[in-house]
Amino acid sequence: MNELTEQPSISVAIPVYNEEAVMPELLRRTCAVLDEIPGGPHQIVLVDDGSSDRTWELLEKAAEKDPRLVVITLSRNFGHQTALGAALDYVSGDVTVLMDGDLQDPPEAIPVLVDAYRQGYDVVYVQRVNRKEAWWLRACYYLFYRLLTALSSIQLPLDAGDFGLMSRRVVQEIRRMPEHHRYLRGMRTWVGFRQIGVPIERAARRAGRTKYSPLRLLKLASDGIFAFSIVPLRAAAIFGATATGLSVLYAIYSLYVKFWLHAPQGFTALVLAITFLSGVNLFFLGIIGEYVGRVYEEAKGRPHYVVRKVVRQRGLGSRAATPRTEIAEVLERTGTDYDWK
Ligand code: UDP
Ligand code: MG
Numbered sequence: 001m002n003e004l005t006e007q008p009s010i011s012v013a014i015p016v017y018n019e020e021a022v023m024p025e026l027l028r029r030t031c032a033v034l035d036e037i038p039g040g041p042h043q044i045v046l047v048d049d050g051s052s053d054r055t056w057e058l059l060e061k062a063a064e065k066d067p068r069l070v071v072i073t074l075s076r077n078f079g080h081q082t083a084l085g086a087a088l089d090y091v092s093g094d095v096t097v098l099m100d101g102d103l104q105d106p107p108e109a110i111p112v113l114v115d116a117y118r119q120g121y122d123v124v125y126v127q128r129v130n131r132k133e134a135w136w137l138r139a140c141y142y143l144f145y146r147l148l149t150a151l152s153s154i155q156l157p158l159d160a161g162d163f164g165l166m167s168r169r170v171v172q173e174i175r176r177m178p179e180h181h182r183y184l185r186g187m188r189t190w191v192g193f194r195q196i197g198v199p200i201e202r203a204a205r206r207a208g209r210t211k212y213s214p215l216r217l218l219k220l221a222s223d224g225i226f227a228f229s230i231v232p233l234r235a236a237a238i239f240g241a242t243a244t245g246l247s248v249l250y251a252i253y254s255l256y257v258k259f260w261l262h263a264p265q266g267f268t269a270l271v272l273a274i275t276f277l278s279g280v281n282l283f284f285l286g287i288i289g290e291y292v293g294r295v296y297e298e299a300k301g302r303p304h305y306v307v308r309k310v311v312r313q314r315g316l317g318s319r320a321a322t323p324r325t326e327i328a329e330v331l332e333r334t335g336t337d338y339d340w341k
């Protein structure tokens with residue numbers, strides 16, 4: 001084990017959106033945890049995802065006092081996954097811990113994650129046990145993770161959220177991924193290296209309310225499925241082939257009835273066949289449309305987010321906060337090795 005992995009410097013990356021109610025406790029608890037961990041310098045990168053409450057004001061004040069904080073505010077609300085991506089662009093630690101800002105992911109778990117990293121794992125993801133959400137939501141999560149695993153082209157771990165630790169090289173690989181519909185926990189799995197899950201209880205939200213409406217959750221779920229699976233497209237082909245096969249059989253049967261039995265039969269069957277087949281058609285057109293839409297959005301190649309302001313103190317944390325857009329892409333293209341510290 002080299003010296004770096006002995007006592008890694010830690011960056012905690014947190015996206016926040018209208019979280020003024022939890023902010024003081026979030027900062028207090030996260031800082032307290034980092035204080036106890038040797039090594040460093042540690043850093044907390046908070047991305048304000050266009051909050052409309054006092055979140056940014058609080059962040060800015062905190063960053064002026066504490067050199068460990070790097071706070072970024074986006075020009076509008078871009079969504080959780082994009083805000084997470086933005087935070088990843090600003091971290092500089094040997095390891096990065098991704099965390100939600102509502103204290104559902106307890107900062108006290110960070111030392112456990114770091115321990116696993118020191119045993120040689122590049123990704124330590126948290127598997128959620130004992131969720132505190134409503135039973136129907138838990139049931140949906142349960143089904144979703146199993147469906148995704150069944151459909152997906154890579155083996156995604158069950159019940160793992162974004163909360164977890166990534167080594168610097170995993171963060172670098174994720175930064176190189178250009179896709180807009182981001183499903184971070186999937187991208188993290190895709191990167192590879194040695195990964196391990198640790199079970200940690202998911203707390204209830206500390207204050208404020210969830211920003212994920214059922215509709216937004218559905219969107220996240222579809223990002224997971226459509227970004228990591230082409231099984232739905234294949235299902236279209238299989239369904240289409242089966243339906244065609246059946247209709248050939250039915251055609252033979254109708255010819256038989258027409259010429260040998262001379263009976264004007266089959267009106268009901270006709271109606272059923274037409275409605276069923278057009279239903280199947282529309283459904284799979286929708287699925288194909290979903291993929292085409294994604295190709296279109298990616299083809300536009302827009303930046304993922306727009307930064308309004310970055311606040312950090314010169315010194316400790318500042319070396320860290322070099323956005324990838326500024327220099328890293330040039331370095332990447334020219335193949336120069338760049339130390340993100
Ligand atoms: N969040 C964000 N942008 C959004 C929605 C949410 O940055 O558009 C943040 C939010 O502040 C929180 C984290 O993402 O820190 C997870 O959101 P939330 O707790 O609402 O999701 P849930 O835990 O209910 O799935
Ligand atoms: Mg939450």
